[in-house]
Amino acid sequence: MKRTLLKASVLAMMLGGLLGWSQAYGQSDPSGKKPVTSTYAITNATVFANASSSGSKATVLIKDGVIKAIGSNISLPAEAQQIKGDSLFIYPGFIDGASRAGITRPEDPKRPDNFVSSNPPDEIAGITPWRNALDQFSIQSSQVDELRKAGFTLAQILPEGGMIAGKSAIVVLGDENSTNLLKENTGLAASLQGSRGMYPGTAVGVMAKFRDVYKNTELTQDRIAKFTSSTGVSRPEMNATYLGMSDVVDGKVPVIFTVGNDLEVRRAISLQQELGFKLVLTGLEEYDAVIDLIKSTRTPVLIKLEVPDDKAIKAQKEEVSEDVKAQYERVKEAYDRAIAQAGKLEKAGVPFAFTTLGVKVSEVSKAMTNMMEAGLSKEAALAALTTNAAAILGIERIAGTLDNGKMANMVISTGPIFEEDSQIKHVIVDGKIYDYEVSKKKNGKDKGEAVDPSGNWNYTSETPAGSSGGNFTIEKSEGDFSGEITYDDPQGGGETSSSLQDIEVSGNKLSFRFGVNAGGMALDVKVSGDINGDTMNGNMVIADFGSFTITANRTPSQIAKK
Amino acid sequence: MKRLNQTFLIFLMAMMPLFAMAQIDGEFIKPRSGKFLLQNATVHTITNGVMENASVLIEGGKILQVGTSVSADGAEVIDCKGMVIYPGMIDGGTTLGLVEVSSVAETVDYAEIGNVTPNMQALTTVNPNSEAIPVTRVSGVTTVMAVPQGGLFPGTAALINLVGYTPDQMYAGAKAVVMNFPNSGRRGRWDRRSDEEIKKETEKALKDANDLWQKAKTYHELKAKGAELEYYPEMEQLAKVISGELPLMVEVNAAKDIQNAIKWMEDKDVKFFFSGVSEGWRVADELAEAGISVITGPVQALPTRQSDRYDTPYANAGKMSKAGVKVAIRTNEAENVRNLPFHAAYAAAYGMGKEEAWKAVTINAAEILGVADQLGSIEEGKIANLIVATEDPFETRAQIMHVFINGYRIPLSNRHIRLYQEFLERSPDLKAN
Amino acid sequence: MKKINYILTALLGLSMQFAFAQTPKGSVLIKNATVLTVTNGTLENTDVLVQDGLIKRIAPDISAPKGVETIDATGKYVMPGIIDAHSHVALDVVNEATNPIVAEVRMKDVVNPYEIGIYRALAGGVTISHAMHGSANVIGGQNATLKHRWGSTDPADIIMQDAPRTIKFALGENPTRVHGRGNGIQPRSRMGVEAILRNGFSEALQYKKAWESFEATKNEKGSTAVAPQYNERLQTLVDILDGKIIIHCHSYRADEIYMLINVARDFGIKKLVFQHTNEGFKVAPEIAEYTMGASVFADWWAYKFEVYYSTAFNAAILQKNGALTSINSDSAELIRHLYHEAGKTQRYGGLTDDEALAMITINPAKQLGIDDKVGSLEEGKQADIAIFEGHPLSTYAVPQMTFVDGVKYFDITKDKDDQRQRISATETVEPIYLGHENHRCMQDTEHLFETANALFHTQH
Incomplete structure (x- = not known):
């Protein structure tokens, strides 16, 4: 904790000295910003x-x-x-119940020489309960400003990572010279996300591994207790995973489980019922079917502050056959059900809050409006953004x-x-x-001006072969772009790279192509997406295989940006 | 002592044949031709109704006579009393003989590299000794279309009879250039292309097809004028469609694609038919109006859409048939082409009716492929592809008793049957462990 | 104390289920049917009375109790709900393919009650399916036995809570391809497969002993014993050794089947069912003598090398050698017509109607350990029932209605269009799937096959 704080403040000081007004200059401020x-x-x-x-x-x-x-x-x-x-x-x-604004995904640790995918080290398998969101957080990120611009003043930040990503913290979205820390170790971020190509690789493996980690943390604690209270007991093995999990096992902090739909809600709750930890659910998108369960188990929930896009509804044509009409109707029903969920949660008496995890912050206001049109009261909407969030985060005394x-x-x-x-x-x-x-x-919206895509991006894409990812870099020189992308070599043997071709930017759209050699077969990969601040969402089209979603985040490189 | 010797002698004599077969045990039964009279059966001619207590006389690979008073005239008489006789079934679309073990790439010969390979000949690669062939024919399927798979024009399909030592002996007189019509469906659950991407790709593929078609036409026209052109085997083969020498077999499945294909074919004055047609029921009237024949299947298949009724693939053939489309049924299988009668039975049960379903695996297939003068019904002069069964061969409980292909009496044996004979009662049995 | 409870329950091999809602139970009187009881022959013009989810009476001329709906089944056939002993329907994940042994994973964790495949199975008379882990690993995860209570949104409602635990094993090409050739670890050969099994069970014995000695000494005065590491993977293997879990083993070749029988003998394992078992016919007497039999395909063969030397007479040979035999689907398509698959045993081996029907009812029930509850039409059993137009073994048969616990979940006369339970709000055009992936035994292992072509191959 101490070390973390120190690191964060030193970083802030350094950047402050470089970029803004700072106490370091004493009372005078030649920059005029004080x-x-x-x-x-x-x-x-x-x-x-x-x-x-x-x-x-x-x-x-x-x-x-x-x-x-x-x-x-x-x-x-x-x-x-x-x-x-x-x-x-x-x-x-406003208070963001769970956020990754300003969070940079840490570099993947290097695989040891004796790495076996069936039994990987915890750190590589996404089991990193000792990690701390503060180590990954930068107040300078444009994402923070974007969030603040939308009215958010406080956020619980979750670390990036795998099934057990690490400790969350509550920060104010404030001064660049401050650590902005309000409360650290507020919870442990977890998800059902498996690790790519190693154990546990899928949700079913993650659940089993979660039980394993949890139960062995309990046993480790028992051993430590015995070791400290009596003599003649073998020294218990204390590893970073079990130590990192112990606050959860002791009931001091909740597990903040990221879940998308009702089935995932049930999965997280069933783990909670079986093991007995404190649980907060975040990221809920489809929860219509589990409102009663959320209520009866009194599980605090952070709803994704987003509504489905209505492109599909708007694309529905008038002159269609009866069966197509019937299908349109069902899509409409699904849409209506989706936007009405928050209102139903309110009627059920569940005090929920919101999360911006995976949300386009620029569309938050539209999402709120849609939810309110679909039955959420203004009071409940505001409560979700303020008092409920404060209560779930345990900061109602001050916020x-x-x-x-x-x-x-x-x-x-x-x-x-x-x-x-x-x-x-x-x-x-x-x-x-x-x-x-x-x-x-x-x-x-100013559509005319093209965004600048240059920088280092790390991306992940969902393919039939599981999720994959890597980095791409785009450089701009005299109006032309050039770049390179890394990806898992389809022929095995780690990462490989290709240079980017046809890099084009129009408005906030970025597109480029690159070639991949897959067992002697040359594959043409096309990537296109929308850039929003430092994130890009789009598609990756691999010739003959189909299209897969890709998301990329620009690694904040403060010096270049500000 | 003497008696003992005698016993021993008898014993020895009894053993003699065994000694003689020390190296080779058992006798291999080959298909054999000849003159056969299948007597006193219920004959389902398909084209001329059902004849009770009728007989069929075959010789020289042909059906000589069908009727209630046919004399043996030196033929080998096979008593079929209480049994049914049908024409051999024709599967209008398979990869039988083109693949042996589908997960072993070295045995997969139905696809080539390249998008435009109409010159690839399925008949070339048919393996007459595929284990799947004898497995198939004892089910009553005597003739199949062997179809190359892959790109836009993956090759030329060939109709084969399931007997013979060389592809040419097996060839049953019909070929078709295969076209995989650009498809706008998804290729599986991992295909996550957006609607726009699919639309774009489909449009591009269609444009490519148009360009190719135009080229083939030009090639044909120039050739017809006597021009000497550079060697261009792909165009040479496509030109055979333009000239009417070969029909085009258009594989198309999604409703929208079927509509596009109907439109695409409108101005093309060539012989063609559709295959696959899994969403044909959605546009059955349009198919009927355009007068297009189809080879559809598999019948035992999942619906193409999550929202579709569970029985749409079962009912598809019947719905098209009722709308007036000429329908043949295929399995699109390799090692399990033997299930053709069951696919047909499902089509029958879900709306097509038995009579139409039988046509769909016999005469309709023959007509669509242009060999109805040879195959597809029990008529005098046609090729002797016949099956004799204890009852309706569409039923799983029916036993196929005799199979004739090209007039050859086919041994009812194959790997599956031999393994049954070998292992039903093991020797040594368990106690010898 | 709570902590100790968890460990105790785990050690006892119980999985803690939190309160789940009562599943629906129905009452109905089916009149004048030809009743195929499977275990007690065929009864003409007979009525079946179901009350509160159970079969109350099977007899002629039963009059309907007050409030009980009557269904006239004159001319129709009534049979027990069909049981599929091998399926991957309604699972969000099929393979945790990352370790040769993943006994700790539970398919119950990833049951998806929305999957349309459940309804399609009901439309084929199937009331129970065995939702299995895939075949990527030598020892896969623990399976879930499902009751097709279509329409529920809660996975717990479609899990047959009173079914015993079962687990997936797999021999041969799949685990050797995934681990040996895919990941460069054992097993790469059928020798390695045996080694993985023997190593696993031997380690499990040590694990059991470690815990037993801890439990025995921990309360002694001045005890310095500390608890061993908890390991649910080994604990599950201990449960297998203790006879608490039925093994369902994906297998093809006779040698590997025989190998597992020997391993089971050596470790005293009795509850063993073989799945697929394409070469089971070669060791039918051994299977009959030592195991709970085989669950096989009716006629699949030649899709991979280890099934090249197969015979469609497999089921008949096994049956005639006294092995308990069932016919399964392993496919979202085949599950829709298992009655027809069973019918194929009549063409390939001439089984009787009762023998053929048993292969999709009471025999799989026995292999899943639920034959005291389902699998035949008997008074007192759970009312899982299918009604057919035409004899179910005829290829022209058409399923009419399907009941689970006396509740009707499929009725051909009320089969509305679009049975999907869950629709995407952002879907413009419904996807059309032409390349079907019916067979999901190797689902979720795609990432292990690096070349693009591998994606298209059949991997049962």
């Missing part, structure tokens, strides 16, 4: 102190990151910088509402939140104000 005061008053705004508040005119006074007063008749100290809030609406800052003494985290919008034409103008995180441009028209 704020004049840390006391602010937003005057005469419409304040929604909590999710069920109907809003009332008030002035909010904050100082040094804490809410000092809220009221219509408060006296403002001289150092308070005033912000006219007459036309503004203030809400408690979730606008009350005296709570952290100064808030969202300030130009109209009632989530309503059409309402836009987020300021986000206050930990007392620091972030201003965002408010455009005249909403959703004014």
Whole structure:
């Protein structure tokens, strides 16, 4: 813990010195970026102190990151910088129940010489409970800013990794010079994701391995207890996996299980029932069938803040045969059911929160609107983003509402939140104000300008041969792109690479091709996708084999970017 | 003592034949030709109704006479009382003889490299000694279409009778150039191409096909004018379709593709038929209206779509047939072509009716392949491909008693039967362990 | 204390099931049918009364109790629900192909009740399927016996909770290809397969002993004993040795079948069923003497080298040598017409109707250890029933209705279009699958075959 913090702060200091204003310069700041005061008053705004508040005119006074007063008749100290809030609406800052914003996937550890895929070392097999999200987190990432821009002020960050990825932490989405740490070791991130080409490779293996790790952690603890209390006992073997798991086994922290659909929800809950750990579910997309189960087991859930895209619904044509019409109807039903789930969860009385894991943050607001149109109340929606999230994360004492003494985290919008034409103008995180441009028209997407795809990307793709991945690099010189991609050699024997051809960018679309030699057969692979910030989602088409999804993340290389 | 000697002598004499066969035990029965009279059976002629207590006389590979009063006239008489006689079944699409063990690449000969290989001849690679051939023919399937697989024009299929030592002896007089019509379906659960990608690829494939067709036409026209062209075996073979020498066998399955194929064929003045046609029931009327014949199957197959009723593959042949399409049935199998009668039975049970189902594995197949003057029914003058069974050969409980192909009386033996004979009662048995 | 409980349950070989809802049970009176009881012959013009999921009475002229629906089955055939002893329907994962022994994995963990294959099986009269781990490993995972209660969203509802534990083994080409040739570890040959088995069971014996000696001494005063490492893989093998789990072994060649019989003899294992068993006919007397028999294909052969020397008479030879024999599908397609597959034993070996029907009912029930509950039409048994138009062994037979626990899940007259339970909200056009992958024995092992072509090969 100490070491982690130290590392993070040293990094922050270094970057701070390089890029922004910093305490290192003492009182002067030749960059001119240092704020004049840390006391602010937003005057005469419409304040929604909590999710069920109907809003009332008030002035909010904050100082040094804490809410000092809220009221219509408060006296403002001289150092308070005033912000006219007459036309503004203030809400408690949003909390992301589980996020990977700012997280960089660590390099895969090198395989030992005596590696056997049937019995790989834990670290390679994705069993890394000792890892810490903080080690993978960078506040400088554009993903963090994107999340903050959407109104999020706090996030529980999960590490990247395999079936047991590591410890999560709660951070504020604040100052670049701070560690931003609110609470570390808040949970252990897990999933049913198998490891590529080794044990455990599939969900069924992962579940068995999870039981194994859990039960042996219990036994290790028993042995340690006996070793410490009596003599003549052999020294127990303590390895990083069992030590990393012990807080879960002791019930100190929950397992934060990423699950997609109802069957995965059931799988995680059945493991929980069998072994007895604390459980938080995250990433739920299809859960209509398990609302009762979630309720009866009182499992805290973090719902994926996303709705299915409606392209399929919109593509439905009018003049079609009866059987096609019937099928359209079913797709429509499925869509309607999907967007109505959150509302059903509310009606069932389950206090849920949201996660942005795997979510396009730019579409969060649209997702909220859709869910509310489909039956989710505004109160429940706000509660999910604020109080419920705070309760699930165990930080309701300091976050979730606008009350005296709570952290100064808030969202300030130009109209009632989530309503059409309402836009987020300021986000206050930990007392620091972030201003965002408010455009005249909403959703004014600028399609014209091409994004810059250059950088180092690591990608994964889902193929019939399981998930595969590697890196690709794109460099720009005099308007032309060049690059290289690495991938698993289809002929075995580790990774190999090819150079990229036909790299093209139009708007936010990137496409390129490369050739692969598979047992004497030359395969042409085409990749195309949409770039959104530092992520790319798209397809990889392998001639004659089909198309597979590919996702890529740009490895933050701060120096190049900012 | 004397008596003992005598006994010993008798014993020795009894042993003599065994000594004589010290090296070779048992007798191999070969197919044999001759003059045979199949007497007093119920004869299902397919084209001329059912004849009770009728007989069939065969000689020289041909059916000489069918009727209720046929005299033996020196023929070997086979009593078929209480039995049924049908024409040998024809499977309109198989890889029989082109593959021995499908997971052993070295034994797979039905696909070549390249997208345009119409010059690849299935008949060349038919293995007359494939173990699967005797396994197939004892089920009553006497004739099959051996079809190359693979690219857009994977090769030329050939109809073979399941008897003979060389492909030419087996050849049953019909060939067809195979075309795999560009398909917009998915190739399996791992095929995750987007709809647009599939559409694009399909369009491109169709354009390629058009270009090729145009080339073949040009090739044919120039040749017809007496031009001396460079050696171009692919075009040489495609030109045979243009000229009408060979029909085109268009493999097409998804409903939309069938519609596209109907349209594509509209302006092409050639002989052709469709094969596969697994979603034919969706566009049966369009097929009927266009007058296109189909060789469909397998019948025992999964529906092509998750939302389809469970019985759509069973009912497909019947629905097309009812709409007025001429339908033949295939298994698309290799080692289990023997199940053709059961595929036909399923089609019969799910709407086609027995009579039509029988036609689908006999005369319809022969007509579609252009050999109806030779095969597909029990008529005087046709090739003697006949089966004799204890009852309706579509039933699993029926026993096939005699099989004649090309007039040859086929031994009812094969690896499966020999293993049965060898292992039903082991010697030494368990106690000898 | 809780902790100790978990270990104890694991040691006892119990898997803890948390509360699952009561599965539906129905009542129905089927009138005037030809009843194929399988175990008690054929009864003409007979009624079958089902109450609360159980067969109450089989007799002529039963009058319907109040509120019980009557079905007129005049001219129809009623048979026990068909049982498929080898299937991979309704599983999200088939192979955990990464280790030659994965006894610890449980297929119950990945049952998917939404799969359309369940309904299609019901439409073929199949009420129970044995959802097996694949054949990539010498010792695969623990299988799930499923009851086809279509429409439930909870996997626990379609798992036959009162069926005994079974486990998948596999010999021959598949495990040697995956591990020996794919991963460069044993087994690469049938010698290696035997070694994996013997090593595994020997280690399991040591494991058992280690725990027993810990349990015996841990409460002694001043005991310094500490618990050994927990290992569910070895624990499962211990459970096999203790007779708590039935082995279902994918096998083809006679030599490997004989090998496993010898291994089983040496380790005192009695509960052993062979699957596929294409060359079982060559060692039929051994199978008959020592095992719970063989579950075979009706006529599959020649799709790979180890089934080249097969015979469709396999089932008949096994049966006539006294081996308990069933016919299975291992296929989402074949499972739809197992009655027809059983019928093939009449062409290939001339079995009687009862013998043929037993191969898809009471015999697989015995091999799955559920013959006291299902597999024949007998009073007191669970009411899993199929009604046919035409004798089920006729190729023209058409299944009409299928009941599980007296509840009707398939009715040909009410078979609506589009039976899918789960539809994607983002699907524009429904995918059309032309290249079927019916056979999933080797599913989830694709990544082990590097060349592209391997993807297209049949790997049963």
